[in-house]
Amino acid sequence: xxxxxIPVDFSKQSEFALKAGAIIAQRNKATLHVLHxxxxxxxxxxxxxxxxxxxxxxxxxxxxxxxxxxxERDYLKGIDVRPVIKxxxxxxxxxxxxxxxxxxxxxxxSHGLTMQDGLFAGSNAEKMVRNSATPVxxxxxxxxxxxxQKVILATSxxxxxxxxxxxxxxxxxxxxxxxxxxxxxxxxxxxxxxKEFFEKVRNxxxxxxxxxxxxxxxxxxxxxxxxxxxxxxxxxxxxxxHARKGLNHFFNGSISEDLANHALTPVMTFKx
Numbered sequence: 353x354x355x356x357x358i359p360v361d362f363s364k365q366s367e368f369a370l371k372a373g374a375i376i377a378q379r380n381k382a383t384l385h386v387l388h389x390x391x392x393x394x395x396x397x398x399x400x401x402x403x404x405x406x407x408x409x410x411x412x413x414x415x416x417x418x419x420x421x422x423x424e425r426d427y428l429k430g431i432d433v434r435p436v437i438k439x440x441x442x443x444x445x446x447x448x449x450x451x452x453x454x455x456x457x458x459x460x461x462s463h464g465l466t467m468q469d470g471l472f473a474g475s476n477a478e479k480m481v482r483n484s485a486t487p488v489x490x491x492x493x494x495x496x497x498x499x500x501q502k503v504i505l506a507t508s509x510x511x512x513x514x515x516x517x518x519x520x521x522x523x524x525x526x527x528x529x530x531x532x533x534x535x536x537x538x539x540x541x542x543x544x545x546x547k548e549f550f551e552k553v554r555n556x557x558x559x560x561x562x563x564x565x566x567x568x569x570x571x572x573x574x575x576x577x578x579x580x581x582x583x584x585x586x587x588x589x590x591x592x593x594h595a596r597k598g599l600n601h602f603f604n605g606s607i608s609e610d611l612a613n614h615a616l617t618p619v620m621t622f623k624x
Contacts, residue, residue: 353380353456353526357486359387359446362422365461365492372495372618373459374427380526383432385453387446388419390439412437450486456523459489487523489588490611490619499587503529503620506536506577506591507565509552514560516592516622523622524590532584534566536576574610581617590620 358373360366373384390411419435438449450458503524507513517533524531535552537544544552549567557563570576581589589611611619 353382355453355455356382357385357450357455357458368491368494369459369461372491372498375498377431385434385436386423387436390415447484455486458486462490485623488621500527500529502586503531503588504586505531505533507533509556511559520622534580536573537569588618592622
């Protein structure tokens, strides 16, 4: 892992993400690209060209000053930290920046559903986990004693999920994590028998997955993953996601977005 992007809006949640990034960067000698998106109001674009230029220049200088102050932290000493300011109105542009920098990971702080304003409201975290081609790590609490030693990895045990599984395993291997793959058995039409589960596991392993998969039950996938994370005291919940739906079409709804909003345990998503 060489390049990590941390979008910041100078909030408490931004600092949580920055601290987590510092820990990962120290362990992997990675570069932290601390990114602030300079979102301009519509009023700027209704002014004359000269007025636009003057106001944008002022806002850029102000953002540079605030960002420089924000990354003056003792825990960042010895880490390669690079401030980045982009003049974009649309927050999904973070993904384009990640591609330009060939980022290995995006770390975001999030309020979840407790706040609706600002860059790090739950809705923005949802957009990132739904659209980003780069793995996204969502942090909600201060990362005290932050480790990624014990990771649960949700899987649908389908052949289509193998690339995301292998991508996740490569990343967690570089982080020194122990991965616990898990399948959540759902009630109703999603229910499968133990015999069907073991057959899925055999096929999954034969396709490049693993035969070491935990089998748990939950009213929803989100519920099952949070329950299993609590049971084994996991440091991270990881899921793969389609552009619109979490894990696989086998499950209903967007699991990754629900987890980003509700789980207090850090969540990492990988796009299928």
